Amino acid sequence: MSWDFSTEPEFQKKLDWMGEFVREEIWPLETLGLDWDQLRKAIAPLQQEVKDQDLWAAHLDPELGGQGYGQVKLGLMHEILGSSTLGPLVFGCQAPDSGNCEILAAVGTDVQKKKWLEPLLSGEFYSAFALTELDNAGADPTNLATSAVADGDGWILNGHKWFISNASTSDFIIVVAVTDPDAERHRRTSQFIVPIDAPGLVVVRDIASMENTAPRPNTYGSHCEVTLENVRVDADALLGNIGDGFLIAQKRLGPGRIHHCMRWIGQSQRAFDMLCERATYRYAQGSVLGEKQTIRNWIADSAAEIQALKLMTLHAAWVIDEEGTAKARKDIALIKFYGGKVLHDVIDRAIQIHGSLGFSSDLPLESMYRAARAARLYDGPDEVHRDSVAKAYLKAYSPPAGNVPSQHIPTRRAAAHEKFADLLAEIA
Structure with a gap:
């Protein structure tokens, strides 16, 4: 196809x-x-x-x-x-x-x-999604401590969530919590809709980070620490079925990673435009920077990386459209870790060509650079996606006979002599 x-x-x-x-x-x-x-x-x-x-x-x-x-x-x-x-x-x-x-x-x-x-x-409401926890690996969404215990006609939630995007500006939070700690690991959790003003739910703070070193209150895009202490919700707060928390979470991650990567391409292209613009007018040692071999290498490398990422991402999107998200898992993992690297590298080159101006807040590059570092963490760290890709490819391979490489020339030569024995005798 x-x-x-x-x-x-x-x-x-x-x-x-x-x-x-x-x-x-x-x-x-x-x-x-x-x-x-x-x-x-x-x-x-x-x-x-x-x-x-x-x-x-x-x-x-x-x-x-x-x-x-x-x-x-x-x-x-x-x-x-x-x-x-x-x-x-x-x-x-x-x-x-x-x-x-x-x-x-x-x-x-x-x-x-x-x-x-x-x-x-x-657009009347805004929301947050609370999965990550400080004391449990964010790369393993089955390993959570936040609990939801059935209580009469409702549920009682207790837990400590970490780095929850936009919690401080949201109207409600979808919370992932353990409902059956003894179940199979992918069936331990469920999801609940919790109003932001629910008694016992506290947005502790907007967390200072590389992306936002001094967060102001009531600012869009912040990442928050959230605690839930005996938060009671009605039975109709349960999203889907009990035990479906992991499965539901996966529904939102595949296509979301496509959109992440395409947004990173947009950011990379913006930085690339700034890189090329600078090369046309900045003079050093008798010529504009665009005439220097190193700068031309930066431009060529950036263009190639952006184009490769775009084609890889569109291919993953095409697979989802044609065959479904499950068939695109390998492609999605590929673009997730490669996209973060391209974003970082292109912005880094754009900063470098602008010198101290690029390092300053007079250009958007420094804030873009800080935000880009998070690309290697959001929706799973690079290492998880690299591991997933490698395992997917390795499934297609098996050890060769006698553990001799299949391309081993002496072995292939002996087989070729046997295969073409009559021909070799004829032309000898």
Whole structure:
């Protein structure tokens, strides 16, 4: 089956509109340092423009207000809107809300959809997803300590969650908790919808990090420490079936990684443009930097890496569209660890060519660089994905006879002499 990443003319017009819209309307907002309340007001008219273009929450089915686009189209969109950290927010596809929408749509009850999904889709609500814990490896979502114990007609949740994106600006959190510690490891957990104002749920702090060294209160994009102490939720807070926590989590991760990588391509392209622009006018030792061999190597390497990542990511998206997420696991793991490296390396070169200016906060490169480091951690560290890729490839191989390499020339020569004995006798 041939690969096909082409787009029809009408969709290409949408992509062209997006490119101009992101550059002219969204990039300028990055410089204003707005808090969450100010930002929500500022982006409201932009979100309406996106809705008018029928591009709002395009990953969702039409009955939910989206376009039902496949992963290839969504990938091309995310490449454009991902050049700004505010892009996904304006287009209604920001993490973790996009993934939460998908699982609410997939396994939520009619009541849950009415109460939580509809306002999430409209942009009235925002949400968080609480899986990671400080004392348990984030790379192993089956190894959790947060518990949910049945109590009458509800559940009691206790636990300590860590690095929960947007918890401090969310209206509710989907919490993954252990409901049966004795079950098979992939059936131990379940998911629960917990309102942000539930008694016993505390957003302890916005965690200072490389990405945000001094987080301000009420700021979008922060990562939070969250505790749950005897938090009671009703029975209808359970998402899906008991024991489905891991399976539901996997529904949101595969396509989400496609979108991550395409957004990283958008960020990489933005840094690449800055790199090339600098090469055209900055003089050193008698010529512009673009005439130096080292700089040309940086440009060529960056262009090749971005193009390779884009093709790899679109191929993974195409596999999902044609054969489903399960068939794309190896491809998704490949782009996840390779994409983080490309993002880091291209931004690093762009900083280097700008010297101290690139290191300063007068350009967006330094903040892009700090955020890029997290790409090697989000949705599983590089090491987990590399291991997954290697294991997938090794399944196709087995030890050769007698443990002699299959390409061993003396062995092959002996076999060739036997195979062509008559011919060799004839031509001797």
